Amino acid sequence: MRLGGYARISLDKDGEELGVERQRRDYRQVAGVRPGWEVARDYIDNDVSAFKRNVVRPEFERLLTDLQSGVMDGVIAYDLDRLARQPRDLERLIDVFEDRPELVFCTVTNDIDLSTSDGRTMARVMVAFANKASADTGRRVARKHRELADAGKNGGGFPPFGWKADRVTVDPEQAELITKAHDALLAGTRLSTITAEWQEKGIRTSRNTGKPITRVALKGILTNPRLAGFRAVKGQKHIGLDGKPVLGVWEPICTPETLDAVVAVLEGVKSQYKANNLSNNHKYLLSGILRCAECGTRMIANMRSSWKEGSKGSRFMYRCPATKDGGCGKVSRAGEPLDQHIVNLIHEAEARLKAPASEPAEWPGAARLADVEQEISELISAMNGKRISAATAIAMLEPLEQERDELGYERNRHTVEQMKTTAATVDLPEEFERLPIERQRAVVMKHIKAIVVHPAGRGARKFNPDLLDVVWAA
CATH class of the missing domain: 1.10.287 (Helix Hairpins)
Known part of the structure; x- marks a missing residue:
């Protein structure tokens, strides 16, 4: 008899799988004393709830499929509630045993035969009681968490990113990462760019699963209300009986205004780039800023297929696209010398307009x-x-x-625009080179509205800045 062994535990904080390993050892010991029984495969759902209705247990689903298809001749588990705490999951398992009455079912703690009517009835009763016990526990836990939230105290789970294990004292290194990420977002850097930087540095979440940090996880870290000192419940500020957000007992990392501005950026605050149809999702400095002098179409960039490592030519070209929606395709320009020329103009403009830093304008509302x-x-x-x-x-x-x-x-x-204006000022060419492409484009668009590119003529190879009309911002 080829049996599938199933083990599950709802919470494994340390990720060491000790609980499921104990279950696996126990059911394998029971199977070992039954003549002809063999645990052919272990189906392990570690750190997965069987009570929460919206949770999918991948190994449980695979076990059902293997039982239905005949890959397995039965199932053995430590206890019935490891397999099912929702009656609907039990009924799915019972349907399989009704279709295949020859299947074997065994648990370490008691004997239930799902192939018989009495066994199925007993299983339904046991799961119903287990479901009620989980629901009662859930209500008590929810009430306890509500009391903690009302008092501004910490709940359970892993320590949030940015704080030490006591959940009150700020972790200086993690706090600095958060602050820099906030500044970068407000200055126009994309979340994906910051995610890639954190991944390159090997930064992990508090769960420390060993996997690179994801964009979703980073967004959750950077928008956590507790960063501004607020007690959060399910990612939202907790509102107390007085109608005000509850403040926590821990040290904040940022101001409420900064947090709100970051949330607004990540949720899609309309910026000057979107208003001008200049998406900031570009790989090249001047894409969409250059315009063809022949037809007025925005020029785009792409890599040159003939370029080879070590060659002196430009790696990419800006071109007027020849498409059905517009574009003549008649104007193109080597990308690298054009970029460098515009960067030099920007630095000259920065030097001329350099003025003592002024205090940011206060928002009148x-x-x-x-x-x-x-x-x-x-x-x-x-x-x-x-x-x-x-x-x-x-x-x-x-x-x-x-x-x-x-x-x-x-x-x-207002906050976002103030930050973008501040971030669009750089002191040195070296600093400009270190900025991500979206920040570099913000610096360019602070000074330049558009650049009209005229045809270079047949056979022209040398870059000629006289063929550019730069439209400066007011």
Whole structure:
């Protein structure tokens, strides 16, 4: 009898798989004393819940498939609740045993035969009780977490990135990484660029799974409300009974204004680039900034197929695209000398316009936003205290919340634009070279609206700056 051994544990904080290994050892020992039984394959779902309805257990799914197809002659597990804590999962398993009554079923802790009516009934009762126990535990845990959140205290799980194991003291190295990433995002650097930099440095999340950090994980780190000192529940600021966000007992890493601006950037605040149809998702410095003098179409860049390592020619070309939607395809220019010429012009412009740094302009709506947030807080507090009805409070809250969201959007946009303006100023050519391409483009577009490229004529090979019309920003 070729049996599939199934082991599962809901939480494995250290990732050492000790719990599932104990289960595997026990069910293999039981199978070893049964004549003719062999555990042909282990199906292990480590650190996976069987109670949460939205969780897919890959090894459980594979076990069902192998039982249905006849690859396995039965299943052995430590206990029934390792296999199923949701009645619907049990019913799927029972369907397989009804289709194939010759299948073997065994657990270490008790004997249940899913091929018989009595065994299936007993299994349904046991899973129902296990499901209720999980639900009761979930309610108690949720209530406990709510109490901790209301008090601004830490919950369970792994220490959040940016803090030490006590969850209160800031980790200086991780905090510096977060601060630099925030500054880069607000200055126009793409999240994917920062993700690649963290991966290159070997930075891991607090779970330390050994895998490179992902874009999704990095976004979660950089938008965590606790960075600004707020207690978070499921990634959102926790609102207390007084209608205000609850502050935590830990040291913050950034200001609320910075966090809101970062969230706005990652959620897609409209910027000057999008308003001008100049997406910042470019690999080349002047893509979309150059325009063909013959037809006015924005020029694009691509690598030269004939370029070879060690050759003196430019690796890429800017071209007017010949497409059905526009573009004559008549104008092209070697990319590297053109880029270098424009960079030199930018540095000259920076030197001429260099002025003492001024304080960032204050956002004029700050006072009104504070008043609106205070009014919202007072209304929620009055509703919770039964001083006004819920219907009255909701009717008064809706216009205030709409105004708060609009003001918040304007504040975030103001912050982002201030950061972009600051970041678009560089002191040295060496510093410019170290910037990611999106930041370099921001510096260029601070000074230049467009560059019109005229045809070079037949046989022209030497770069001629006189064939460029630079349209400077006001």
